[in-house]
Amino acid sequence: MLVCVPVAAAAQRTPTRIMARACSDTLPGAAASERTRRRKSASMPFTSDPVAWTTWRMHLGAPRVPVSVIVARVDPARVALSLEIERRGNAIGPWTLDRAPANALIAFNAGQFTDDGPWGWVVHRGREWQAPGTGALAGAVVVDGSFTVRIVPADSIALWRGTPTPAHAIMEAVQSYPMLLQRGRMPAALCRPGSIDRTHRDIRLGLGVRANGDVIVALTRYAPQAMPANVAARLPMGPTTLEMAEIMSQLGTVDALLLDGGLSAQLLVGAGASRQRWPGLRSVPLAIVGRPRLAN
Numbered sequence: 001m002l003v004c005v006p007v008a009a010a011a012q013r014t015p016t017r018i019m020a021r022a023c024s025d026t027l028p029g030a031a032a033s034e035r036t037r038r039r040k041s042a043s044m045p046f047t048s049d050p051v052a053w054t055t056w057r058m059h060l061g062a063p064r065v066p067v068s069v070i071v072a073r074v075d076p077a078r079v080a081l082s083l084e085i086e087r088r089g090n091a092i093g094p095w096t097l098d099r100a101p102a103n104a105l106i107a108f109n110a111g112q113f114t115d116d117g118p119w120g121w122v123v124h125r126g127r128e129w130q131a132p133g134t135g136a137l138a139g140a141v142v143v144d145g146s147f148t149v150r151i152v153p154a155d156s157i158a159l160w161r162g163t164p165t166p167a168h169a170i171m172e173a174v175q176s177y178p179m180l181l182q183r184g185r186m187p188a189a190l191c192r193p194g195s196i197d198r199t200h201r202d203i204r205l206g207l208g209v210r211a212n213g214d215v216i217v218a219l220t221r222y223a224p225q226a227m228p229a230n231v232a233a234r235l236p237m238g239p240t241t242l243e244m245a246e247i248m249s250q251l252g253t254v255d256a257l258l259l260d261g262g263l264s265a266q267l268l269v270g271a272g273a274s275r276q277r278w279p280g281l282r283s284v285p286l287a288i289v290g291r292p293r294l295a296n
Contacts, residue, residue: 020242023191050078094283110286111176120175136189137178151255208253
């Protein structure tokens with residue numbers, strides 16, 4: 001039976017200090033400096049199970065904002081990620097963790113949405129439900145016919161939509177923004193004046209892919225010691241976008257994308273008695289769910 005294994009974070013004696021990723025470390029741009037090429041990575045004590053998770057305590061930026069990050073590592077060779085679209089008749093209905101299927105090993109909310117439903121590109125079970133939105137930082141999570149997960153940048157979405165080969169047929173896709181990392185560095189558009197609010201802090205949910213294909217999901221929660229955890233976790237305080245880029249980099253991802261954060265951010269890991277939940281404060285139209293892959 002496939003299980004999700006938590007890893008105790010007791011070995012972390014002091015919180016990690018995280019500073020915003022520097023805008024000098026972008027694509028395209030000058031060659032990476034020696035410091036950039038040798039960036040430190042967080043050592044996450046993951047097991048070899050299909051889904052493993054842990055918590056990572058940190059202090060953010062100059063004000064040392066205390067945050068805990070729930071980090072899940074997903075092995076796509078054993079876990080199939082797909083969209084979950086809640087239906088109410090012919091309309092898209094609200095989804096929360098309560099709607100996660102019993103066999104889900106991981107479940108979390110997907111991209112941004114409006115009052116009319118999901119924003120941007122949506123592909124489900126090989127069918128395009130909605131055309132892509134526009135924006136230099138509006139990348140997409142794509143799952144192909146081999147269950148490989150990729151983060152596709154905005155300028156490559158049109159190419160992927162036209163890919164006809166069965167091996168790379170798009171089975172699932174959802175668009176979100178902004179892109180945090182592309183080939184290990186921040187997209188240049190992330191640092192253009194006016195592209196994002198670089199000082200805004202919020203609950204964040206990020207998805208990234210490591211060079212070996214493993215998927216990393218990271219959810220932040222505000223964690224001051226002087227406040228009850230169940231209260232603090234709901235407050236919209238957390239990393240800036242550039243701090244989140246640094247977090248995803250230290251988690252070893254080479255491509256990363258922010259999903260919908262704030263009140264929408266929610267995550268479930270585990271099955272049966274080991275299931276853990278970090279609920280959001282509002283429902284969403286789309287989720288991403290990981291189920292055990294069937295043996296060939």
